[in-house]
Amino acid sequence: MKQERDYIEDLAEIRSMMERTSKFLSLSGWAGILVGLYALAAAYVAKIMLGFNPDEVMYSLPVKGNSSNIFVIATGLLFVALCTALFFSYYTARKRGEKAWNATSRRMLINMGVPLVVGGFFILIMFLKGATGLMMPLSLIFYGLALFNAAKFTYGEVRIMGFVYMASGLLSVYFLEYSLLLWAFGFGVVHIIYGLYMHFKYER
Amino acid sequence: MKVSIDGLNKAFESRIRLGIMSALAVNDSLDFNSLKEFLDVTDGNLASHLKALEKEGFVQVEKSFIGRKPNTNYTVTALGLRAFQAHLAVLEQLILKNKNAK
Numbered sequence: 001m002k003q004e005r006d007y008i009e010d011l012a013e014i015r016s017m018m019e020r021t022s023k024f025l026s027l028s029g030w031a032g033i034l035v036g037l038y039a040l041a042a043a044y045v046a047k048i049m050l051g052f053n054p055d056e057v058m059y060s061l062p063v064k065g066n067s068s069n070i071f072v073i074a075t076g077l078l079f080v081a082l083c084t085a086l087f088f089s090y091y092t093a094r095k096r097g098e099k100a101w102n103a104t105s106r107r108m109l110i111n112m113g114v115p116l117v118v119g120g121f122f123i124l125i126m127f128l129k130g131a132t133g134l135m136m137p138l139s140l141i142f143y144g145l146a147l148f149n150a151a152k153f154t155y156g157e158v159r160i161m162g163f164v165y166m167a168s169g170l171l172s173v174y175f176l177e178y179s180l181l182l183w184a185f186g187f188g189v190v191h192i193i194y195g196l197y198m199h200f201k202y203e204r
Numbered sequence: 205m206k207v208s209i210d211g212l213n214k215a216f217e218s219r220i221r222l223g224i225m226s227a228l229a230v231n232d233s234l235d236f237n238s239l240k241e242f243l244d245v246t247d248g249n250l251a252s253h254l255k256a257l258e259k260e261g262f263v264q265v266e267k268s269f270i271g272r273k274p275n276t277n278y279t280v281t282a283l284g285l286r287a288f289q290a291h292l293a294v295l296e297q298l299i300l301k302n303k304n305a306k
Contacts, residue, residue, distance in 0.1 A: 011299070
């Protein structure tokens with residue numbers, strides 16, 4: 001007959017297996033901190049150096065420099081942020097002795113990716129139609145929806161972050177003149193706070 | 205269904221089988237390779253445990269092709285889920301009883 005210790009170990013094993021197979025837990029706080037810093041830098045460059053500060057829906061891009069500069073900054077930021085997140089997830093997964101590309105990470109990425117891709121196209125269309133003032137609120141709202149959706153498959157804190165983004169996005173449509181500030185708060189400050197929280201809670 | 209003296213289901217005596225059931229209980233379905241990765245076991249070992257669970261009627265197998273590669277998907281049956289939950293309840297009670305006896 002089995003010992004009591006065996007029963008406890010059985011239960012612990014069951015619990016860990018249920019969590020490991022349903023949630024992707026290799027998100028790194030460092031990625032959040034770095035992505036937040038990039039976003040703050042990008043917002044600074046856009047406002048101070050390019051004079052980008054939308055205050056109406058049909059906002060005409062500043063003549064200072066080239067209007068495509070904003071586009072370059074936005075896509076560049078997206079690319080660097082994605083690389084950072086992927087790199088740290090890969091590294092964290094390896095440290096945990098798991099593979100970064102497994103059933104749970106696939107599921108999380110699909111659930112996060114669908115709202116993001118739809119939002120991305122929406123923002124691109126708004127940009128082409130000249131509604132540049134909506135780009136930042138929309139990016140906040142769709143990113144919030146993506147996080148809310150992805151949260152089912154990772155740490156629960158991600159859901160709260162999703163709500164913060166959606167709220168900032170809605171606020172920034174109403175107060176368009178503060179949309180760059182709210183964008184910097186969302187993608188910059190919230191990412192950094194989240195990163196610090198995750199780092200101290202799960203990685204130390 | 206074989207049950208040992210302490211009320212535990214014999215089919216779940218192995219940790220690997222418990223792991224399989226836990227993974228399938230929280231997922232709609234999982235393929236062979238994902239299960240193998242999560243449990244960190246060899247092909248043969250996993251296959252034999254899956255076969256045993258299938259024989260009990262606890263898991264359901266669905267074979268298909270992704271392109272040309274064969275893909276085997278496993279889902280837990282209603283019977284399997286009930287048996288697994290009963291097993292969990294017995295485990296909990298055994299632990300409680302041991303605690304109270306001390």
